[in-house]
Structure formats: structure tokens, C-alpha cells
Amino acid sequence: VPLTRVEVPLAADMSNRSYSIFIDPDLGAEARAADEIARRFAGVPLGLVSDDVVGALHGGRYREALESRGVRVAYLEVAAGEASKSLDTVGEVSERLVELGLGRRAALVALGGGVVGDLTGFVASIFMRGVPWVQLPTTLLAQVDSSVGGKTGVDLDAGKNLLGSFWQPRLVYADLCTLATLPPRELSAGLAELIKHGVICDAALFERIERDADRVRAPKSEEERALLAELVAWSCRIKALVVGGDERETAVDDPAGGRARLNFGHTVGHAIEAASLETDAPLKHGEAVALGMLAAARVGAELGKGDASLEARLHALFPRLGLPVDLDPWLRPEVLARVAVDKKRTGAKLRFVIVPRLGESATVELTPEALAEMLRRRKAG
Amino acid sequence: VPLTRVEVPLAADMSNRSYSIFIDPDLGAEARAADEIARRFAGVPLGLVSDDVVGALHGGRYREALESRGVRVAYLEVAAGEASKSLDTVGEVSERLVELGLGRRAALVALGGGVVGDLTGFVASIFMRGVPWVQLPTTLLAQVDSSVGGKTGVDLDAGKNLLGSFWQPRLVYADLCTLATLPPRELSAGLAELIKHGVICDAALFERIERDADRVRAPKSEEERALLAELVAWSCRIKALVVGGDERETAVDDPAGGRARLNFGHTVGHAIEAASLETDAPLKHGEAVALGMLAAARVGAELGKGDASLEARLHALFPRLGLPVDLDPWLRPEVLARVAVDKKRTGAKLRFVIVPRLGESATVELTPEALAEMLRRRKAG
Numbered sequence: 073v074p075l076t077r078v079e080v081p082l083a084a085d086m087s088n089r090s091y092s093i094f095i096d097p098d099l100g101a102e103a104r105a106a107d108e109i110a111r112r113f114a115g116v117p118l119g120l121v122s123d124d125v126v127g128a129l130h131g132g133r134y135r136e137a138l139e140s141r142g143v144r145v146a147y148l149e150v151a152a153g154e155a156s157k158s159l160d161t162v163g164e165v166s167e168r169l170v171e172l173g174l175g176r177r178a179a180l181v182a183l184g185g186g187v188v189g190d191l192t193g194f195v196a197s198i199f200m201r202g203v204p205w206v207q208l209p210t211t212l213l214a215q216v217d218s219s220v221g222g223k224t225g226v227d228l229d230a231g232k233n234l235l236g237s238f239w240q241p242r243l244v245y246a247d248l249c250t251l252a253t254l255p256p257r258e259l260s261a262g263l264a265e266l267i268k269h270g271v272i273c274d275a276a277l278f279e280r281i282e283r284d285a286d287r288v289r290a291p292k293s294e295e296e297r298a299l300l301a302e303l304v305a306w307s308c309r310i311k312a313l314v315v316g317g318d319e320r321e322t323a324v325d326d327p328a329g330g331r332a333r334l335n336f337g338h339t340v341g342h343a344i345e346a347a348s349l350e351t352d353a354p355l356k357h358g359e360a361v362a363l364g365m366l367a368a369a370r371v372g373a374e375l376g377k378g379d380a381s382l383e384a385r386l387h388a389l390f391p392r393l394g395l396p397v398d399l400d401p402w403l404r405p406e407v408l409a410r411v412a413v414d415k416k417r418t419g420a421k422l423r424f425v426i427v428p429r430l431g432e433s434a435t436v437e438l439t440p441e442a443l444a445e446m447l448r449r450r451k452a453g
Numbered sequence: 454v455p456l457t458r459v460e461v462p463l464a465a466d467m468s469n470r471s472y473s474i475f476i477d478p479d480l481g482a483e484a485r486a487a488d489e490i491a492r493r494f495a496g497v498p499l500g501l502v503s504d505d506v507v508g509a510l511h512g513g514r515y516r517e518a519l520e521s522r523g524v525r526v527a528y529l530e531v532a533a534g535e536a537s538k539s540l541d542t543v544g545e546v547s548e549r550l551v552e553l554g555l556g557r558r559a560a561l562v563a564l565g566g567g568v569v570g571d572l573t574g575f576v577a578s579i580f581m582r583g584v585p586w587v588q589l590p591t592t593l594l595a596q597v598d599s600s601v602g603g604k605t606g607v608d609l610d611a612g613k614n615l616l617g618s619f620w621q622p623r624l625v626y627a628d629l630c631t632l633a634t635l636p637p638r639e640l641s642a643g644l645a646e647l648i649k650h651g652v653i654c655d656a657a658l659f660e661r662i663e664r665d666a667d668r669v670r671a672p673k674s675e676e677e678r679a680l681l682a683e684l685v686a687w688s689c690r691i692k693a694l695v696v697g698g699d700e701r702e703t704a705v706d707d708p709a710g711g712r713a714r715l716n717f718g719h720t721v722g723h724a725i726e727a728a729s730l731e732t733d734a735p736l737k738h739g740e741a742v743a744l745g746m747l748a749a750a751r752v753g754a755e756l757g758k759g760d761a762s763l764e765a766r767l768h769a770l771f772p773r774l775g776l777p778v779d780l781d782p783w784l785r786p787e788v789l790a791r792v793a794v795d796k797k798r799t800g801a802k803l804r805f806v807i808v809p810r811l812g813e814s815a816t817v818e819l820t821p822e823a824l825a826e827m828l829r830r831r832k833a834g
Binding site for chain 1: 540541543544547548551552578579581583606609610611615618619
């Protein structure tokens with residue numbers, strides 16, 4: 073199975089460099105990843121950051137692969153889970169890196185999912201005023217989503233991702249074998265973001281997922297891993313195109329939404345995710361985004377500007393991938409009220425992403441109140 | 454007295470923009486500063502950050518000047534002193550900014566000295582992944598030093614400024630009247646950095662300070678403030694030239710030292726400063742740098758590569774400005790051992806800045822041990 077490489081071009085005014093995402097479907101990827109890392113960081117001590125769950129599964133083989141190539145590795149783990157995306161953990165990790173002897177010439181390597189990537193990338197952006205970093209994403213979500221865009225960050229009490237930076241990795245190496253140790257729900261959640269990229273940018277990707285849904289849901293065979301690798305690379309290419317045109321999410325005048333189009337499904341999705349965290353059955357981010365995409369499809373249709381068949385099509389696809397479709401129970405006033413505090417709003421109105429036709433995006437401005445009203449009306453109707 | 458404006462050009466690959474430093478020697482500068490801010494940030498809510506000492510002296514007039522121009526101001530103070538340069542304070546300030554209603558479209562304004570500037574600039578660089586900021590430096594040190602270069606940051610337990618960013622302000626407005634409320638030692642400490650800029654880059658600036666030392670030490674009259682404004686602008690222009698060529702301090706191949714030349718006097722100065730903090734008579738940063746410059750002048754002469762008369766010339770000038778000259782008591786092994794942990798070293802050797810001739814700089818590589826030995830030998834001799 074061939075190793076795929078996706079180039080992520082970056083705008084010259086940001087960082088003046090591009091980087092590669094390697095998507096490796098074969099066993100023994102740690103050796104090839106370590107080759108790439110050792111080649112780029114000869115003589116540079118590395119801080120390898122993982123969490124206690126991923127570290128136990130994959131930390132040893134990556135650490136050994138790097139050390140056997142003569143790389144000096146300072147290894148450390150944070151607690152698995154969103155709570156590690158905090159300034160406290162930033163402080164602990166940074167103090168520990170200094171203790172382990174890392175200075176201005178160091179580089180960091182993030183081995184884990186979104187939390188480890190966001191945290192480690194953020195620490196890299198501020199440690200000694202910025203050191204390079206490498207991302208080894210071990211979840212499908214991190215492979216298709218946080219591998220492109222350079223967004224790093226931590227949470228505040230006041231909300232998620234309120235502190236952070238744009239700090240591009242020098243290299244991303246996605247080892248698809250790590251997905252074999254991923255809980256099925258995590259894989260499904262990653263597929264939700266993959267689907268999103270098809271919905272807003274490329275109908276062919278969406279149709280491919282529709283066709284092959286049953287083969288990517290739990291990839292076991294070499295052939296299934298190869299198929300998933302193809303979809304991951306496709307998805308990364310789409311996101312790179314979107315991000316490359318608008319690295320800092322400031323293109324408010326692009327009718328297709330610039331980078332903001334990636335928020336498709338996220339406005340309502342974030343509200344549902346936050347509400348679910350207060351219940352006994354918290355949703356994964358990707359699961360909440362799946363519900364949010366259903367909501368966004370519904371709003372688009374209500375406005376007469378969105379693809380009228382999108383909601384039904386998503387509704388048919390999601391169960392085949394283990395994703396939820398039960399949106400209506402979430403359309404309660406106290407859940408929808410959370411939309412109003414989403415940090416993406418500009419002024420009193422939200423910039424809401426809709427899909428005029430499968431594979432295309434547009435933005436509309438509407439108040440949180442109008443959004444809630446549209447969702448409630450349809451539910452009642 | 455004319456308002457002076459210094460343009461700080463920035464390398465295109467960093468941020469693609471330049472900004473202005475206004476140096477205003479006249480009364481009522483808050484009105485003119487507020488005009489400049491209001492013009493740049495129409496409709497943008499501002500977070501005005503000060504400390505409890507500077508805030509009590511100048512917070513009211515700046516807040517009123519901004520609000521009377523229709524700017525929405527969220528005002529907050531941190532405790533005065535280095536302890537506020539911490540991740541804890543970053544978290545507290547950020548949470549408070551969200552509480553006060555600031556989001557992605559906000560901008561921050563730092564009203565204070567180096568601590569407030571470094572902290573606020575750092576928060577600006579990471580709040581919502583980066584918002585613009587304005588610096589209103591109220592100490593001479595902040596006016597001549599942190600007003601150019603875009604360095605922001607906080608301390609770790611493991612050392613000072615270990616976390617931070619390069620985040621350029623959109624505007625710096627130096628109100629020289631704030632210097633009237635500055636303790637005399639603070640003013641002297643600022644003059645040390647001003648002298649440094651002359652020593653490493655411009656003999657004429659140094660000679661001007663030698664000539665007019667008695668008039669700038671405690672500027673009271675309009676004429677003395679005008680003279681100080683001229684020196685501040687001169688100093689900012691020098692630092693802008695140095696930083697403009699090497700914004701991220703990476704030009705290790707520049708024989709003059711690139712941005713690293715600004716570390717002249719800082720290698721030993723930092724060690725002395727840190728040691729003094731454990732005594733009953735802690736030194737100001739600029740005072741320690743003054744001693745560090747004496748040490749660097751001595752090392753240069755010992756190596757046969759530095760200006761042989763520099764130490765004596767600095768020794769004659771410093772007392773006229775209220776700066777210390779008593780270096781020898783600091784040249785103890787336990788103080789010099791701190792040089793080895795300075796984060797600026799590359800590998801085992803230090804990149805040490807010397808002055809071949811007044812107004813010029815060069816770097817030499819030497820081990821911390823050789824440096825200590827040279828300083829001790831001369832002391833004994």
C-alpha cells in the first residue's frame with residue numbers, strides 16, 4: 073500500500089513555509105516517521121508529549137524508533153482527556169521540559185489525539201517564544217482535522233479554545249495503524265469531519281463515503297486501511313485548500329465563507345456538545361457535529377437557500393457509520409441559548425454556514441433567535 | 454516641543470506590517486494617544502490593562518480620554534511587580550476579559566512598565582488566538598526597550614521569560630510625563646538600556662549622553678523632557694534597525710550579532726540580577742545590566758578584542774546617572790555559575806557580545822567557565 077503525502081501550502085505572509093502530511097497505512101510506520109523526524113531535526117533534542125492512554129499503547133515504539141536513530145528524547149505524558157487542555161497543564165509541561173534540559177533549540181512532538189495536539193502545539197508556540205513541532209495524530213479526527221490549519225490552544229473556564237495560537241507543524245505523520253486501537257465511537261466521530269469536508273467542498277468525496285461506508289467504519293484489512301488512507305488524504309487536501317486561502321480565518325468577504333466554512337455544523341454542534349457534557353451520556357465532538365450538520369441542513373432548507381435533500385441524505389448515511397441522527401431532543405431552548413455565546417458570532421448576528429448544493433458552501437447572517445426559531449418551527453411541523 | 458514619531462519596519466515574513474512609536478514630551482498626551490487609538494480601533498472594544506500602582510496614577514486619565522472618544526473600555530488591573538508575569542495571571546486576565554464581554558474582535562492596551570507590557574502583549578498574542586494590542590509604556594526602560602521588538606512573555610518557576618511570543622503592537626505611545634511619577638532608580642535603570650544602544654550601535658548617542666548626563670537624570674523642565682524625548686527616539690530608531698534585520702533573533706551568522714547584540718551586558722547582568730533578588734538589596738534590571746556592561750567591557754579587553762577604554766568610560770558615566778559601578782563584589786563563583794543556565798547559550802558555549810570599538814558590536818564564543826575565569830583573574834589582578 074503506497075504512502076501518501078499531502079503538501080499543505082501556507083500563505084507567505086504567515087510563516088513562509090509549507091509542510092507535508094504523510095498518511096501511512098502500513099505496519100511499522102513509527103520507523104518511517106522517525107526517519108522523517110530525525111532527518112529534519114538532526115542534533116535537536118525532542119520533547120515527546122503524549123497522554124497516559126495513547127502513551128501506553130504507542131509511546132514506547134515511537135520513543136524507541138526515535139532514540140535508535142540517535143535522537144535525544146525527553147518523554148512526558150499528560151492525563152488523557154479535555155481537562156489537560158488548560159493553562160495549568162501548559163505550565164506543568166513547560167516546567168518539565170526545562171527540567172529535562174530542553175531549551176531554545178528544542179522541538180516538540182505530539183503523539184495523540186486532538187487534546188495532545190492542541191496542547192503540545194500551543195506549548196511549542198510559546199516555549200522559549202516558539203519552537204518547531206511535529207504532529208503524530210493517533211485519532212481519525214486529529215488526522216483529518218487538526219493536521220491542517222495550525223490551530224492550537226487550551227480552554228478557559230469561560231469556554232473552549234479561548235487561548236491559543238496559529239502555529240504550523242513542520243511535519244504531520246499519520247500512522248493509520250493507531251486507528252486499530254481507537255474506540256469505535258472515536259472513529260465514527262472522525263468520519264463526521266471527513267463527511268463535512270465532502271459536504272462543503274467536494275461532492276465526489278461525499279459520494280465515495282456513501283458508497284463505501286460499510287468498509288471504512290471499522291477498518292481491519294489492509295485493503296480497508298488503504299481505502300481509509302485515500303479518504304484521509306482527500307480530506308486533508310480539501311482542508312489545505314480552504315485553509316491556504318485564509319489561514320487566520322479573516323476572509324469575511326468570501327461568499328463561500330473562507331476558512332469559516334469549516335464551521336459548517338459547528339454552530340449548533342458546539343451548543344449540543346456543551347449541553348451533552350452535563351448529562352450522563354456526553355457526545356463526542358464529531359457526534360455533536362453530525363447533529364449540527366443535520367441542523368444546518370435543516371436551516372438551509374428553511375431559508376430556501378440550502379440543498380433541500382441534504383438533511384435526508386445525511387440522515388441515511390450517519391447510522392451506517394455509527395453516527396447519531398436524533399437531533400430533535402436537543403432542540404430545547406436551554407440548548408439553543410448556548411448558540412448565542414459562541415465566540416464565532418460577529419456582533420449580534422451569527423455568520424452561519426449553509427450548503428446551497430452538495431459540495432458547495434455559503435454563509436448567511438442571522439440572529440441566534442432566528443436560528444432557534446427556525447429549528448423549533450421545523451421540529452414542531 | 455514637537456511630537457516625535459519613529460517607524461518600526463518589520464520583516465515581511467513575520468507580520469507584514471510596520472507600526473509607529475510616538476514619543477510625546479508634552480502635557481495632555483493621553484488625549485493625543487486616545488485619538489490615535491480611537492482612529493485605529495473604531496468600534497472595537499478595548500481591554501485596558503494596568504497595574505495597581507500605575508493604574509492609580511494614570512489609569513483614570515487614559516480611561517476617560519478613550520471613553521470620551523466613544524471607545525468601549527474594559528479596565529482591569531494586575532498586582533504591580535514581576536510576580537504578575539505568570540501563567541496564573543494570564544489565566545485571570547483572560548477569564549476577566551471574557552467576563553467583561555471581549556471576544557475575537559477586541560484589542561488590548563497595556564498601560565504600564567515592562568511587566569504590564571510583557572504580560573498584556575502575551576495575552577494579546579493568545580487571546581482568541583491573537584488580537585491586536587497597543588503599548589503605552591510608562592517607564593523609561595519600557596519606552597526605549599520593550600517598545601521595539603515585539604517580545605512578550607511570562608516567567609516559569611524555572612526561569613524568566615521562558616514562555617512568550619513575538620507579537621508586534623499596532624502602536625506604541627510613549628507619554629514622557631509618566632516619567633515624572635517614576636522613582637529615580639527606575640529612570641536610571643532605563644538610562645542603562647539607552648546607553649547600551651549607544652555603546653553597541655552609535656557612538657554619537659553615547660557621547661551625547663556623556664555630554665548631557667546631568668540634564669537627563671531627573672527631567673523636570675520642558676527643555677529637559679524634550680532632550681529626553683530626543684534620546685528615547687534615537688534609542689528606538691537604533692533598536693528598530695537591529696530588530697528589523699533579525700526579528701526572531703536567529704541571525705547567528707551575522708558577525709555583529711544580529712538581534713543577539715542587544716544582549717550586550719545581559720549575560721552577566723542576568724546572573725547578577727538573579728543573585729541580587731536573593732539579597733536584601735535587589736537590583737533593578739537596568740542596574741544589573743549596567744554592571745553586566747562593565748563585565749562585558751572587561752571581558753572584551755581581556756580577550757584583546759574589545760575597546761580597551763570602554764570599562765573606564767562606563768565607570769565614569771554611570772555614577773552621574775545614578776547607576777552602580779561596584780562590580781567586583783558580584784564576581785563570586787556562585788553568582789557566575791548562574792551564567793551557565795542562561796537560556797541564550799547554544800550548546801556548551803555562550804555567544805557573548807563584546808564591543809570592538811564604541812558604537813560597534815561583535816560576538817565571541819566562550820564557555821561559561823572561561824568567562825568566569827577571565828572576570829576573576831582581572832578582579833584579582
